[in-house]
Amino acid sequence: MKVMVSIFCTTFLIGHFITKAYLPIGCSQGVGRVCIYDSDHDGKIELIASSSNTDQSWSNIAEFTAPDTWDIQPILLDSVIIWDVGDFDNDGLTDIITYGETDGFPLMRIFESPDSSSYPSNEVWRDTVGFPYRYQPISAFDIDRDSLTELIKLDWWKADTVSTYHPFGIYKVVSDNQYDTVFMGSGMDQVSSSVAFGDYDRDGANEFVICNAEGVVQIWECMGINSYLLRQQNQLSTFNIRDCFTVPDADGDGKMEFGIKGFVPYPAYRISAFIYEATNDTTYDLIKFFALKSNFYDEYGGFSDAGDIDHDGSLEILLEAFYNVFIIKSAGNDSFYINDTLTGDMMLHGSCVRVFDLDNNGLSEIIISQNNTTRILEKGVDMEWFFPEPTHLDTFFAFDTVTLHWAVYDTFLLDSVYLYLRRTTGGSSLIFQGLPIDSCYDWAVPDTQGYFRLWLVAKGLGRKDSLASRSFFIKRESGITEYTADSPQSSFLRVLMNPFSTKTEITWCVTDENAQTKNATANLAIYDVSGREVWRYTIPSDNHQLTNKVIWDGADCRGNQLPAGVYHVYLKANSKRLCQKVVLCR
DSSP: OOOOEEEEOOOEEETTEEEEEEESOOOBTTBSOOEEEOTTOSSOOEEEEEEEOSSOEEEEEEEEETTTEEEEEEEOOSSEEEEEEEOTTSSSSOEEEEEEEETTEEEEEEEEOSSTTSOOOEEEEEOOSEEOOTTOOEEEEOSSOSSSOEEEEEEEEETTOSSOEEEEEEEEEEETTEEEEEEEOOSOSOBOSOOEEEOTTOSSSOEEEEEBTTSEEEEEEEEETTEEEEEEEEEOSOOOOOEEEEESOSSSSSOOEEEEEEEEOTTTOEEEEEEEEEEETTEEEEEEEEEEEOSOOOSOOOBOEEEOSSSSSSOEEEEEETTEEEEEEEEETTEEEEEEEEEOOTTSSOOEEEEEOTTOSSSOEEEEEETTEEEEEEEOOOEEEEESOTTSOOEEETTOEEEEEEEEOOOTTEEEEEEEEEETTSOEEEEEEEOTTOOEEEEEOOSOOEEEEEEEEEEETTEEEEEEOOOEEEEOOSSOOOOOTTOTTSOEEEESSSSBSSOEEEEEEEEOTTOOOTTOEEEEEEEOTTSOEEEEEEEEOSSSEEEEEEEEOSBOTTSOBOOSEEEEEEEEETTEEEEEEEEEOO
């Protein structure tokens, strides 16, 4: 019976990333992969994963329905671990390659959709010739570019005896739903890693990379249809290599990289990560090494991935490392550094990390699957508050006009920003709606009293993020006076020539009865409509009453003439905040 569960995405802030969805399905104990595919050909992407506990195993499909809903249902695949998905035999039906056991005997099996609009559920093939070692990855890739997918099974043993061993076996379809071995590897024992594929040396032929538990790395190259040659074998300074993955040119030099991750147990307790790149035809050299400290040992390990997660045109490496997922960026050719860290698998079994644009909005999501759960994260919007100031507890007075000032640095896919006034005890109201390029707003402080925050919310196609200002206090003044230039005890800010073309006179008077400190300081600044400060004037004073004037000729601080437009004159003195608009004509 079909069970449909809708999971509505909720947005939470996690560093510079937001969690767009949390799904109660996923890989378990560091084995299996989360597969991303439209298996029922309805134009909606799906996450396919196997889960397990101590009593049973099951498989689930979560289908994405725009704008932010996931429909989850179980699929019966007879207690298996899912490794890869595709149309391996080119019959228009989706195939899933799995590992499972029958009566304790390990088997590689393929399940297929009964028709083009259904999820895979029917077992159509099982390997009775060789069997894989428990939990070893099984991969699918068209290595020899003949439009037929090869299946690579690691740690290949002949089924009727354990005396015949190969580090891997390559299978290919021979007829509908029928596969046979076309190649078997040699020269290495205890293969333990996933497989990386790609034309790393750019000679028109694909390579694949495998590693073992003793730190040995093999690089094989395709020499023709069903023909492969071992090109390079290295010994790395690590053990327990579980993770081997392709990086499609993270440093922008036109060459693909591949990554390798291993674990050194006691006494080092070190996660070692290596990034390789081809330097010549069939020559592959180490270009970067990371040594990451770990306090625990576990026989499992997760899987890493790469993709452009911040829409800067360069790929990032998402390195899985037990507790963490490290975001590695390039600083130039053959140069890499850890830019950020996300939470990984707190149970130390390892996570399966994938990078994919699930909602097709042009910004790739990060998928982290572990312990029968999956988190989907996306790069948040980079925003900053300038006023209210992030380091001061400001006090605003009812009926005053203050200029709120912020910046939205990342406007990709955004179409609007909103400002909400929120009381700290609850409740909010919209005070401004504008474009992502807006960065300031003249706000009339309401007639109320209490502690408040301002929330800046940015929205767009598949994106939503927010940033709260620091708390501030709104105070009602007793006996509010009308500010006029005729009263020496009143505060004012005036622009005498407005609009102007060559110069204007800015005058002000600030009186603060609470300011008792000598040498008080007033700051006069001018901002353009984007919120960028273009001119500043600082006035020291020997008492708390600040009165002065200045001539502004429409130039910035460097003397460069500014273009015609609307500018904001902003005065901050003691507890006073005053603002006036001025129009520059050319």
